[in-house]
Amino acid sequence: CVVQKTFLTGMPATKSKEELLSGGVTSWREIYTHPIENENGAITHIIVYSRDATERKKAEFAVRDSEERYALAASGANDGLWDWDLRSDVIYFSYRWKAMLGYGDKELGDRPSEWFSRVHPEDLVELESRIAAHLSGGYPHFEAEYRIRHKDETYRWVLSRGLAVRKTDGLAYRMAGSQTDITLRKETEKQLMHDALHDVLTGLPNRALFMDRLQHVITTALRRCGPLYAVLFLDMDRFKIINDSLGHDIGDQLLAEVGRQLSDCLRPGDTVARLGGDEFAVLLGNIGDLADVIDVTERIHGKLTAPHRVQGHEVFCSASIGIALGNEGYDRPEQVLRDADIAMYQAKARGGARSYEVFDTKMHACILERQQLEADLRGVVERMELVLHYQPIINLKTRRLTGFEVLVRWNHPTRGLLLPLEFISLAEESGQINVMGEWILRESCREMRILQDRHQTEPPLKLSVNISGRQFMQYDLADKVTGILKETGLDPRTLVLEITESMLMENVAASAETMNRLRDLGVHLHIDDFGTGYSSLSYLHRFPINALKIDRTFISKLSSNGENQEIILSILSLAKSLNFEVIAEGVEMTHQLSTMEGLHCQFGQGFLFAQPMGMQELEVWAKKENYLN
DSSP, rough: OOEEEOOOOOOSSSOOOOHHOSSSSSOOOEEEEEEEEOOSEEEEEEEEEEEEOOOOHHHHHHHHHHHHHHHHHHHTTOOOOEEETTTTTTEEHHHHHHHTOOOOOTTTOOHHHHHHBOHHHHHHHHHHHHHHHHTTTTTSEEEEEEEOOTSSOOEEEEEEEHHHHHEETTTTTEEEEEEEEEHHHHHHHHHHHHHHOOOTOSSBBBBHHHHHHHHHHHHHHHHHOEEEEEEEEETTHHHHHHHHHHHHHHHHHHHHHHHHHHTTOOTTOOEEEEEEEEEEEEEEEEEEEEHHHHHHHHHHHHHSSEEEEETEEEOOOOOOEEHHHHHHHHTSSHHHHHHHHHHHHHHHHGGGGEEEOOOOOOHHHHHHHHHHHHHHHTTTTTTTTTEEEEEEEEEETTTTTEEEEEEEEEEEEEEEEGGGGGGGGHHHHHHHHHHOOOOHHHHHHHHHHHHHHHHHOOOEEEEEEEEHHHHOOOOOOOHHHHHHHHHHHHOOGGEEEEEEEHHHHHHHHHHHHHHHHHHHHHOOOEEEEEEEOOOOOOGGSSSSSOEEEEOHHHHTTTTSSSOOOOHHHHHHHHHHTTOOOOOOOOOHHHHHHHHHHHHTTEEESSSTTTOOOOOHHHHHHHTTTOOOO
């Protein structure tokens, strides 16, 4: 600052330093003085001052900078701000705080009720407790997450933070903070939690959530002697065949449909979960007795065995079900699920879709034995432990031998000769049935060709071979059969492939295509165990079938006075209308034979004629009975 002071002889300076330092300038420092004499003799002093600071201006600049930084930070953070004067109970809400809830700047007042009346009732007590804890000094700062009502009547999740200003005695007189919308984060967390506890494909609870709920039921039952509960373990029958033949996309859609149908069968409060793959579990709580569980089980069977329409395919499926009833011996969910799983395997061994099993303690030993048998089954073909037996099929009108059904036996190294019922289901489940089935077909065709060459009957003797569900669903089954026929030299017209009706219903279109290719080879096709499945009879005309085999259970029920013929009469009538032949399976008594002859059944097989035997023994028997030259 340069100040000019002019001095005339005998006159005072025009302005003093004090006058110049008025107007709030409080700190000046003189640097130097430079006198200048003008032409009139007057002396002008040029005095240079340095201003250290102007306190008022400095404070003004500081406040303005602070306000700019605060506004910039608040705008950048996109948070709503609030400032609560605890003495007057007035709250300032920023424009952003109000806009976050859908309100304009003038639409909300300045009272605490504008805030707390909009908080979700379930969250209000927690919010008020946290504020009170901070104001009392229990927490160094305030922070809470809660739901608050938007103007559109929906709730938003927000995070509120704040800090109290206190007097020297620690009493809070003001509190200010921010509000952040965290709805998106909460929804993301909720979805992640849901995904962690639910199956993505079906939307059902997964194993983790199921086990958690089962543990809760077990704990409640133990502490309070609560009501009965039960766990159902379901495993889809032949599901791999559906995946292999129709593709995993259709398989996934079928699983999703099964999940919906299982949910429809349950009561509110029950839980159905997908454990993984084609396995499901059901938790039934508050049940009266076992009869209630059986009712649910049969309802599930009814739902699942109905045809399913998936991408234009009519798919049939079923499930084997194991049941474990809750008891005081269970204290962990793994125990209950394990026993239900064991019972399920027993059900599958007994016939899958036709049965369910309730767990009992004897099943532990059975399952261990089954696991050992499955291990022994590996490599059974390579070790040449399989043995083929043949059972004659007789023309009931002429009483002549028409052919044989091949039946496999397992010559186990320690257990002796095992029947198919003891190991075929294991081979199906483990996937070894394809190798075994191909060996059975090749070896039986080879032996049959040798027998035909030795004994040329008219018409030639036929060979009937059972085809498993997994074999039948192989896309190249017809090609494999063609290769085996060429390799063994067996005439295709003397080969009969037996297929169960449930296999046909797995996929009607694919079954018809496979059977047509086999028929084009000259191979005959029979439906085995007819009457025990769940097929719609209206589909039979779509398949190139030559004969139906009446299941032995119907033959065994025939009485000597002619009762229990109704189902057999229906099958014979159906076969006649479709121009199918009929074979009675399991003929063991003379009255059964006479009844089937009286009903004009064309063919029969069973112990009454002969038991299954090896090829050499069979040839001796056939010669003795004058069936062979």
